[in-house]
Amino acid sequence: MLGFIIQRFLQAVVVMAVMSVIVFCGVYAIGNPIDIVIPPDATQEIRAEAIRRLGLDRPLWEQYFIFIGNLLQGDLGRSFVYNIPVLELIGGRLPATLELVLISVITATVLGVSLGIYAGYRPDSWLAKTIMAVSVLGFSVPSFWVGLILILTFAVNLGWLPAGGRGDTVLIWGVPWSFPTLDGLAHIVLPALNLALFKLAMMIRLARAGTREIMLTDTIKFARAAGLSEGTILRRHLLKLISIPIITVFGLELGSTLAFAVVTETIFSWPGVGKLIIDSIGVLDRPVMVAYLILVAFLFVTINFVVDLVFALIDPRVRHGASA
Amino acid sequence: MSVPVLSVRDLRTHFFTRAGVVKAVDDVSFDLAAGEIMGLVGESGSGKTVTGFSLLGLVDAPGRIVGGSIKLNGTELVGMSQRGLRARRGREISMIFQDPIATLNPMLTIGQQMRLAMEAHERTSRRGADTRAAELLSQVGIPSARERLGAYPHEFSGGMRQRVAIAVALLHRPSVIVADEPTTALDVSIQAQILFQMRDLARETGTALIWISHDLAVVSSLASKLAVMYAGRIVEQGPTATLLRDPRHPYTAGLIASLPATAEPGAPLSQIPGTTPSLLSLPKGCPFAPRCARASDVCATDPALEARGDRAWRCFHPVGLSEGAVS
Numbered sequence: 202m203l204g205f206i207i208q209r210f211l212q213a214v215v216v217m218a219v220m221s222v223i224v225f226c227g228v229y230a231i232g233n234p235i236d237i238v239i240p241p242d243a244t245q246e247i248r249a250e251a252i253r254r255l256g257l258d259r260p261l262w263e264q265y266f267i268f269i270g271n272l273l274q275g276d277l278g279r280s281f282v283y284n285i286p287v288l289e290l291i292g293g294r295l296p297a298t299l300e301l302v303l304i305s306v307i308t309a310t311v312l313g314v315s316l317g318i319y320a321g322y323r324p325d326s327w328l329a330k331t332i333m334a335v336s337v338l339g340f341s342v343p344s345f346w347v348g349l350i351l352i353l354t355f356a357v358n359l360g361w362l363p364a365g366g367r368g369d370t371v372l373i374w375g376v377p378w379s380f381p382t383l384d385g386l387a388h389i390v391l392p393a394l395n396l397a398l399f400k401l402a403m404m405i406r407l408a409r410a411g412t413r414e415i416m417l418t419d420t421i422k423f424a425r426a427a428g429l430s431e432g433t434i435l436r437r438h439l440l441k442l443i444s445i446p447i448i449t450v451f452g453l454e455l456g457s458t459l460a461f462a463v464v465t466e467t468i469f470s471w472p473g474v475g476k477l478i479i480d481s482i483g484v485l486d487r488p489v490m491v492a493y494l495i496l497v498a499f500l501f502v503t504i505n506f507v508v509d510l511v512f513a514l515i516d517p518r519v520r521h522g523a524s525a
Numbered sequence: 526m527s528v529p530v531l532s533v534r535d536l537r538t539h540f541f542t543r544a545g546v547v548k549a550v551d552d553v554s555f556d557l558a559a560g561e562i563m564g565l566v567g568e569s570g571s572g573k574t575v576t577g578f579s580l581l582g583l584v585d586a587p588g589r590i591v592g593g594s595i596k597l598n599g600t601e602l603v604g605m606s607q608r609g610l611r612a613r614r615g616r617e618i619s620m621i622f623q624d625p626i627a628t629l630n631p632m633l634t635i636g637q638q639m640r641l642a643m644e645a646h647e648r649t650s651r652r653g654a655d656t657r658a659a660e661l662l663s664q665v666g667i668p669s670a671r672e673r674l675g676a677y678p679h680e681f682s683g684g685m686r687q688r689v690a691i692a693v694a695l696l697h698r699p700s701v702i703v704a705d706e707p708t709t710a711l712d713v714s715i716q717a718q719i720l721f722q723m724r725d726l727a728r729e730t731g732t733a734l735i736w737i738s739h740d741l742a743v744v745s746s747l748a749s750k751l752a753v754m755y756a757g758r759i760v761e762q763g764p765t766a767t768l769l770r771d772p773r774h775p776y777t778a779g780l781i782a783s784l785p786a787t788a789e790p791g792a793p794l795s796q797i798p799g800t801t802p803s804l805l806s807l808p809k810g811c812p813f814a815p816r817c818a819r820a821s822d823v824c825a826t827d828p829a830l831e832a833r834g835d836r837a838w839r840c841f842h843p844v845g846l847s848e849g850a851v852s
């Protein structure tokens with residue numbers, strides 16, 4: 202087990218190193234931020250001074266190593282635009298994205314898996330057919346459109362829920378959170394629903410496919426032959442057997458939603474990192490982009506690592522490194 | 526013999542598929558006395574497994590029991606509620622399957638799976654359950670059973686896994702165990718071990734066994750009586766020794782002739798010509814007729830079950846009897 206963890210950790214380090222090079226070069230290639238950072242009517246001296254101050258006069262590899270050196274000391278640089286440490290900038294926005302994404306991914310998973318198991322267990326019932334029809338909708342309707350419809354329906358026409366912003370927040374560990382307040386929760390509902398819909402559809406499909414397949418196996422037949430009740434079979438056998446693909450997708454979804462909740466955050470003016478990065482790309486705020494992408498890579502690597510650990514915890518075949 | 530623990534009459538289980546009705550089990554009848562071992566033999570697709578599933582009420586859609594009667598310890602199972610059936614599965618009748626790798630849940634320990642099977646029918650303490658489980662595991666030949674309760678299926682060999690499955694089936698000392706080719710996937714030496722262990726366990730516990738196999742040689746060493754299935758029907762049944770020595774149905778005779786033990790050493794084994802008919806398009810009358818050397822015009826009609834003493838067959842032209850003896 203320890204060997205497994207060390208091996209995975211080393212892999213993660215290599216992935217992160219490679220990612221940092223790619224990200225750094227990629228962002229470098231996008232364009233020269235200097236034209237955006239300083240006013241066009243600035244003198245040649247101001248321009249040269251700014252370039253030197255930002256370290257843009259050095260060769261790329263040197264810039265990279267300075268960046269890495271700082272990174273290892275926990276310094277990701279300062280935003281060209283806001284002139285505050287990038288970490289502070291992103292850190293201030295991350296909790297908003299984090300709570301929105303966690304709520305939507307967890308809700309989508311719990312609900313989707315339950316509905317999917319039902320749909321797979323009773324595939325011919327009308328409820329199962331309804332569930333599947335809804336899941337097709339979730340797949341095929343574009344997310345921004347759903348967001349707009351949600352706002353139109355629940356915020357504009359019915360006036361039940363607010364259309365944007367975070368609402369009242371509470372400070373926990375010095376960071377503002379919306380979910381502990383009623384008003385904050387009301388603000389989360391629509392964007393979370395918007396984010397969750399596609400994931401819900403996917404979880405339903407995944408759980409249904411797994412359930413249908415597993416219910417036909419000898420494992421289930423044997424459990425039935427031993428007199429186990431259907432409830433016990435679903436809870437103790439099925440749930441464990443379908444958990445592997447579900448945890449995999451859960452991890453992937455969590456990562457990609459955290460990184461790319463841009464559309465929903467924009468529609469619902471949710472002040473998360475998605476909105477920050479879009480703005481930063483607009484003004485070529487290089488340190489923010491680099492830091493953000495590195496953070497995203499780190500996030501994915503971490504989530505993958507955790508998912509692997511969870512596999513090892515729940516699947517004895519992985520834990521024991523058996524091939525069977 | 527004593528009152529049968531299991532009495533099956535005219536059992537019919539059909540699958541209603543898109544392509545048509547598959548009569549997987551058609552008019553099957555037999556009795557099983559306490560502790561008796563019956564071999565159910567037949568080619569692949571002849572309906573052995575579906576017969577077993579029918580006895581436990583485990584036929585999956587699109588299949589269902591369309592007629593007949595299954596009396597287990599005097600209680601009718603056909604038409605019984607799922608609840609009633611569940612209460613009997615594992616307690617009065619249980620089943621083991623061919624592939625021990627597929628039957629046990631790879632994500633649960635042996636102990637957990639045995640506990641689940643125990644709790645299906647009684648309340649037990651964890652400690653009590655473990656003790657019982659360990660006892661049974663050592664009974665079926667698993668060494669240091671107590672320590673192995675925490676092990677997962679992949680830590681066992683195929684033979685050991687099948688022993689675990691057998692232990693699960695034996696937990697509540699059922700009246701009947703349906704063993705569906707439980708040794709086919711195993712090495713020959715382990716096959717024999719498990720075979721005879723099962724026989725001894727059945728004898729000790731008074732459990733009757735239905736031993737399903739496509740291998741006549743395997744079952745005949747074990748079973749006191751045989752039922753030969755062909756295309757969903759039992760075409761012949763009777764005491765093992767009599768049936769092997771003096772078969773009535775040409776299909777049984779063909780099976781016996783193809784046994785290695787009955788052939789001249791070095792001579793090619795005889796084979797029954799032709800292949801099993803599709804259950805979707807069975808010929809009218811006797812389904813074996815197209816492959817049968819003894820078939821005549823009369824075989825285009827359904828042969829009735831001919832019962833003589835402790836044996837019965839379904840044939841107009843039985844082997845070993847003069848034609849005149851059959852009315």
Ligand SMILES: Nc1ncnc2c1ncn2[C@@H]1O[C@H](COP(=O)(O)OP(=O)(O)OP(=O)(O)O)[C@@H](O)[C@H]1O
Nearest residue numbers: 540542547549568569570571572573574575739804
């Ligand atoms: N779910 C199903 N749908 C349609 N037909 C089925 C289904 N299950 C079984 N059958 C049919 O029932 C017939 C009997 O199958 P069964 O599994 O009982 O054969 P078997 O004698 O056990 O064969 P084997 O030795 O290969 O295990 C087969 O022809 C099969 O096609």
Ligand SMILES: [Mg+2]
Nearest residue numbers: 573574575705
């Ligand atoms: Mg079979």
